Amino acid sequence: MEYVIVDKEYGKAGVKLLFASKVGKKHSIKELEVETSLTLASEKDYKYGDNSDIIATDSQKNTVYVLAKQFGVESLEKFGIILANHFITKYPWVLRARVALSQTPWKRIQDPEGVEHNHAFFNSPSSTRIAEVIMDRTRVPKVRSGIRGLTVIKTTQSAFVNFVSDEYRTLPDAEDRIFSTIVTADWSYANISNCFGYSWISLYCTVESTIIDVFAGPAYNGVYSPSVQNTQYEAQKSIMKKIPQISSVKISMPNRHYFPVDFTRFNIPEVQGEGAGQVLMPVDKPSGMITSNLARSALTSKL
Template identity: 45%
Template sequence: MFATPLRQPQASGSTDKLQNHQQDTPYQYEITDHGYGKDAVKVLHVSRKGPVHTIHEFEVGTHLKLYSKKDYYQGNNSDVVATDSQKNTVYLLAKKHGIESPEMFALLLAKHFLNKYSHVEEAHVHVEAYPWQRVCQEETKTMWNGKGACNGDPKLGNCNFSSIDDRQLHNHAFIFTPTAQHYSDVVMRRNDPKQTVISGIKGLRVLKTTQSSFVNFVNDEFRSLPDQYDRIFSTVVDCSWEYSDTESVNFSRAWQTVKNIILKNFAGDPNIGVSSPSVQHTLYLSEKEVLDVLPQVSVISMTMPNKHYFNFDTKHFQKIVPGDNNEVFIPVDKPHGTIYAQLARKDLKSKL
């Protein structure tokens, strides 16, 4: 569930506190990694400002790593902050401070655990945002008459809330729009001044019907795929990026910027489109533009599985449907190709 930090932390020197806890190791075997926490804590926060309400629904995971391992070796729980207490912390901090974005809430929780409990070495908080958007009423064709009905096309039966143009946002009604998921991981270590803040996009599924090709690849005795000069291109984008600067960034705006960059490089101009000679090239152009546009991002990683749509062969059915087929395709989810790359600023290579 938890993302792996893209920037691996530099090993911190042995601290007195760490040395004191080495005596917890009573056997010939050593615990080399450990931690515990509460996963899938669901919280909904409603901000009520007059008639206009704003909601954030998150699924939160909190994991702590203690200096001591005596709970493992000796069954001594005196340092354990119960996972139930971690769950309560999520709700209480949401009540006390409100919720702004996955990143800000994860930072708030991680800082709390390190500040509150001196025996906690590391806090890792994972937050996934549920994609709620305000219900929108189309103003140009239908008008709410205030009597429980709509004035407009009687065939609609009620107001048209599906339009994306010229919309009026509802004050307190929302619709679930799972186009893509916004998540964040924050890792804070007491002995590492550089906090790790990762944002991510998960499950962004896209498809275009032309301007995608794949030609001139290795031609040997194992190849059966012909050159693809014009094919359907469909993928499900998973993308994560790490910030080197968290003070000057608007996390929600940055997340939307990355999403828009991915869509732009995939789709291109609405009327003309954009040519894609490979999934690799489209992926690289997206990552490069993110680093160009967002100086606070130090490294970005992206995965694009190639969701295949194969042309249905109609050559044996010419009496039924004569001619070539370029309209009917067979969706094939498995197996699928997987393309991924991580792009980093050159001055960070030594730290990755």
């Protein structure tokens, strides 16, 4: 009986590093976790136990540290491209290099007047930035960037009505509801002709701010959301309008539920009616999950 290895890769996960730039008085830091994975041309390591082509995962870990020291860490995407290109260039038997990266969100401390500190930071996990670079022997990188854990909430301008009504439905129409979600977003770049010429950080900030702007709307009036699906689609569309290099945007948004507490059960006159405000109970599970991947059509891609 013949057996075929359909796919294979190996590498080092959980490589953590803090890159500190101390040029001048104003220092900067980037804390990363990196995963490297290589696909080799040979299968002899799997089939025969021949390790002569294996670049040890410990060597891959050391490579991450050495290249960070040599080239610095300007952005996840750029550092990922440097790593992937290194593995493809140095080892001719490496068919594909995949590098996945995530960044710990450190922000610069400010004094009460808003002046930024030169060398002190605080951890602000409002969201986590990720990136993935895949490069084969064509040397053309496939770059995917993303956001994890972007949690948002608004207290009005959200509804969910006129959905299927049958014998299984118990959820009433909601003309005005709390809308909260945790955004997971991934976007892919196409036609990357000058990888190192991109301002990757600026592109990431544009995507993140676009998602937030579409969700929230103008400061005083907000924007109406008839469903999570519609808000998701409008965010994806707006991102690709602003950044022509992006070919597709995948977003997942769980519906973080806040259900009103039933005060009719309490025989207390002061809590009947409007009261001082609404009291709602967070329910984390089960939750709705809305996911879609918006891509440019073939016609749009040619323009």
